[in-house]
Amino acid sequence: MFEVVDHEKLTHKVHRLRISAPHVARKAQPGQFVILILDEKGERVPFTISDWDRQAGTVDFVFLEVGRTTERMARLQKGDTLAHFVGPLGKPAEIDKFGHVVCVVSGYGLAGMVPIIKRLKEKGNRITTIMQAADNESLYNQEALKQFSDHLLIGVGGAGGGPATALKPLEDMLKNLDHEPMDRITAMASICLMRFIAEATRNMGIKTTVHMAPVMVDGTGMCGACRLAHADGTQFACVHGPEFDAHKIKAWDTLMARRCTYADDSIMQPGFKCDNCSQW
Amino acid sequence: MTNEKTAETQVKEKGKIKIDLHRMEMPKQAPCERKHNFDEVATGYTLEMALQESRRCIQCKKRNCVEGCPVNIQIPDFISRMQKNDLAGAARVLKKYTSLPGICGRVCPQESQCESKCTLNKKGVPVAIGRLERFLADWERSQGGAAIPDLTPSTGKKVAVVGSGPSGLTVAADLALLGHQVDMFEALHVAGGVLMYGIPEFRLPKAIVQGEVEYVKKLGVNLKLDYVIGINASMDELLESYDAIFLGTGAGLPWFLDIPGENFNNVYSANEFLTRCNLMKAYRYPEYATPIKMGRRVAVVGGGNVAMDSARCAVRLGAEKVMVIYRRSRAEMPARLEEVENAEEEGVEFHFLVAPSAMIGDGRKNVCGMECIRMELGEPDASGRRRPVPVKGSEYVVETDTVVVSLGTSPNPLIASTTPDLQVSKKGTIVVDENGKSSKARVWAGGDIISGGATVISAMGEARIAATAIHKYLVNIDQ
Numbered sequence: 168m169f170e171v172v173d174h175e176k177l178t179h180k181v182h183r184l185r186i187s188a189p190h191v192a193r194k195a196q197p198g199q200f201v202i203l204i205l206d207e208k209g210e211r212v213p214f215t216i217s218d219w220d221r222q223a224g225t226v227d228f229v230f231l232e233v234g235r236t237t238e239r240m241a242r243l244q245k246g247d248t249l250a251h252f253v254g255p256l257g258k259p260a261e262i263d264k265f266g267h268v269v270c271v272v273s274g275y276g277l278a279g280m281v282p283i284i285k286r287l288k289e290k291g292n293r294i295t296t297i298m299q300a301a302d303n304e305s306l307y308n309q310e311a312l313k314q315f316s317d318h319l320l321i322g323v324g325g326a327g328g329g330p331a332t333a334l335k336p337l338e339d340m341l342k343n344l345d346h347e348p349m350d351r352i353t354a355m356a357s358i359c360l361m362r363f364i365a366e367a368t369r370n371m372g373i374k375t376t377v378h379m380a381p382v383m384v385d386g387t388g389m390c391g392a393c394r395l396a397h398a399d400g401t402q403f404a405c406v407h408g409p410e411f412d413a414h415k416i417k418a419w420d421t422l423m424a425r426r427c428t429y430a431d432d433s434i435m436q437p438g439f440k441c442d443n444c445s446q447w
Numbered sequence: 448m449t450n451e452k453t454a455e456t457q458v459k460e461k462g463k464i465k466i467d468l469h470r471m472e473m474p475k476q477a478p479c480e481r482k483h484n485f486d487e488v489a490t491g492y493t494l495e496m497a498l499q500e501s502r503r504c505i506q507c508k509k510r511n512c513v514e515g516c517p518v519n520i521q522i523p524d525f526i527s528r529m530q531k532n533d534l535a536g537a538a539r540v541l542k543k544y545t546s547l548p549g550i551c552g553r554v555c556p557q558e559s560q561c562e563s564k565c566t567l568n569k570k571g572v573p574v575a576i577g578r579l580e581r582f583l584a585d586w587e588r589s590q591g592g593a594a595i596p597d598l599t600p601s602t603g604k605k606v607a608v609v610g611s612g613p614s615g616l617t618v619a620a621d622l623a624l625l626g627h628q629v630d631m632f633e634a635l636h637v638a639g640g641v642l643m644y645g646i647p648e649f650r651l652p653k654a655i656v657q658g659e660v661e662y663v664k665k666l667g668v669n670l671k672l673d674y675v676i677g678i679n680a681s682m683d684e685l686l687e688s689y690d691a692i693f694l695g696t697g698a699g700l701p702w703f704l705d706i707p708g709e710n711f712n713n714v715y716s717a718n719e720f721l722t723r724c725n726l727m728k729a730y731r732y733p734e735y736a737t738p739i740k741m742g743r744r745v746a747v748v749g750g751g752n753v754a755m756d757s758a759r760c761a762v763r764l765g766a767e768k769v770m771v772i773y774r775r776s777r778a779e780m781p782a783r784l785e786e787v788e789n790a791e792e793e794g795v796e797f798h799f800l801v802a803p804s805a806m807i808g809d810g811r812k813n814v815c816g817m818e819c820i821r822m823e824l825g826e827p828d829a830s831g832r833r834r835p836v837p838v839k840g841s842e843y844v845v846e847t848d849t850v851v852v853s854l855g856t857s858p859n860p861l862i863a864s865t866t867p868d869l870q871v872s873k874k875g876t877i878v879v880d881e882n883g884k885s886s887k888a889r890v891w892a893g894g895d896i897i898s899g900g901a902t903v904i905s906a907m908g909e910a911r912i913a914a915t916a917i918h919k920y921l922v923n924i925d926q
Contacts, residue, residue, distance in 0.1 A: 209735075210727065210736040210738075253636070256675070390722050422710075425710060425812070
């Protein structure tokens with residue numbers, strides 16, 4: 168059993184949980200994820216690790232209330248327990264001295280990207296972070312992002328937003344490359360936003376990586392639910408990723424459809440509106 | 448218990464043995480019933496049936512059946528006790544050679560192992576050894592569980608077993624019985640490996656598996672779930688705390704067809720389809736939270752036991768039509784004959800000499816058909832089976848809305864990739880010697896991680912050999 172050490176509500180639908188799991192905290196790296204099961208009849212659900220404390224033995228992650236399991240998680244209180252908690256799974260994010268790195272985040276990425284940005288900063292990179300949210304109420308974690316970024320841009324869109332809101336600052340920057348070169352773009356955002364970014368930079372010679380969050384079952388390479396078509400052959404997000412070179416991913420439309428396979432069952436709540444991409 | 452049947456069973460008179468040619472059938476749920484439930488198909492012998500079948504054994508001097516068993520169960524010994532009505536004694540003999548009789552009795556291919564070597568098989572009616580084994584295991588369970596044998600005093604030696612499938616459970620039990628401290632690590636949330644996620648409830652009830660896992664735990668084995676070796680602890684970290692390691696991590700990485708459209712929605716690997724259904728109990732959704740999306744016309748690609756399991760799960764999940772698509776002919780199918788017959792009885796259609804060439808989408812990235820090509824058999828290939836060759840111009844479309852790809856699996860590369868000094872083959876299997884010893888000091892391996900994919904019992908046989916070698920190593924450390 169894994170104890171809930173802390174539960175903080177960040178926006179009306181976004182929560183942060185802190186779980187006591189020393190063996191996970193001991194090995195956690197930026198960009199990795201955990202899988203949890205609420206009780207013996209629960210499903211296995213993956214979440215990107217947003218922070219950890221090796222000494223205290225705790226692991227943090229942020230989740231959006233969008234389905235049956237996450238709605239139940241929203242009611243968890245300090246002292247409650249999770250039946251199962253396994254991780255850190257997946258490969259750590261690629262961290263190196265790249266130069267000027269642009270980080271694009273939306274949804275859970277506002278939290279999940281923080282450890283990556285922090286480590287990139289420590290490596291001496293210059294960081295521009297672009298935050299995307301549907302409205303001001305949905306923004307969270309600004310302070311943490313600001314702390315490790317040299318420059319923080321915020322894209323807030325109206326109903327549904329549309330990728331254009333976050334893409335606008337990025338597109339402006341791409342037009343201005345002569346004055347302000349860009350060495351790398353990395354995104355942890357809705358799948359449609361990541362797709363737009365991939366297309367925007369495809370022919371510009373800027374290395375672009377995306378952090379995928381597909382449907383998973385076991386999360387250890389066994390089931391292939393999280394597979395994607397890749398220039399190097401079929402890849403599994405759980406063991407080959409979750410970070411991928413955005414320009415090596417093929418068939419984004421199929422990926423987007425796969426992301427929503429179980430949307431009606433466990434991802435989306437009734438009334439959820441699809442704005443071209445149901446993950447928006 | 449009456450003994451009217453004695454006259455026609457084994458009687459030794461004037462050195463001549465009369466043989467009972469009536470092999471006892473095992474009762475099964477009727478196909479029309481079992482199509483609609485996940486309960487066990489074969490319901491097992493009654494006491495009377497088991498005793499009667501046991502009396503067919505003629506207690507040969509030369510024990511060919513034992514040679515046919517990968518873990519060398521002394522079959523005539525447990526059967527002779529059954530013949531004397533001594534069920535507890537029979538169960539004790541059985542448990543000396545296997546800690547998992549309820550599992551072996553159900554999923555071993557006895558027809559190609561012990562029963563194929565049975566003297567009575569010359570007449571085509573071998574003693575139903577597997578059914579007797581299963582009966583004894585179930586009987587013992589009904590008596591409140593297996594008796595715990597006397598444990599050897601602790602040797603003070605520690606062994607880490609990685610993976611809790613058939614090979615891991617066998618090594619753990621064997622070494623615990625010999626007095627070693629065993630910790631077993633499992634990446635999933637429940638022990639049993641393929642016995643839990645792969646083999647369906649109607650062939651191997653999960654309560655039976657958990658009962659046998661509990662038995663292994665009662666022998667003193669510590670089970671650590673949700674713990675991934677290669678991540679939570681590296682092999683070298685484990686070796687700091689343990690005297691020896693056994694790797695039984697199986698072959699979990701599914702193969703795909705590598706054809707266009709393979710990632711459309713409702714195209715599953717057999718591993719995903721079966722894991723959702725068996726391990727996560729999607730057939731009881733929404734009581735269990737994991738859903739499984741399946742249409743009405745299901746095509747299963749492949750001809751092995753896993754393909755049969757997938758097809759039969761699809762039947763029970765309510766598919767209207769279930770097809771098995773196999774690129775060779777019936778004769779080359781690797782699935783057990785019994786499972787093929789069961790599937791046919793349940794209405795599964797078999798399409799032989801057919802291979803998929805592309806998935807067809809419905810415009811919204813859901814599969815709605817599969818383009819196939821007919822095959823003919825050419826010269827034998829490396830496996831000795833005739834190689835299927837496409838027939839030009841024979842393409843046609845199979846209408847389907849759910850595809851389960853069941854082509855086989857390869858070893859999960861996690862441990863190999865995080866353990867540079869562990870020698871692996873091109874196929875990703877761990878290279879071992881005849882005792883299951885790997886290239887890395889103090890590390891042994893067995894099961895699908897060395898074979899690339901075989902049976903539960905062969906994994907247990909390899910585990911038995913490795914356990915013997917590990918024990919030999921451990922007792923010699925101090926000398």
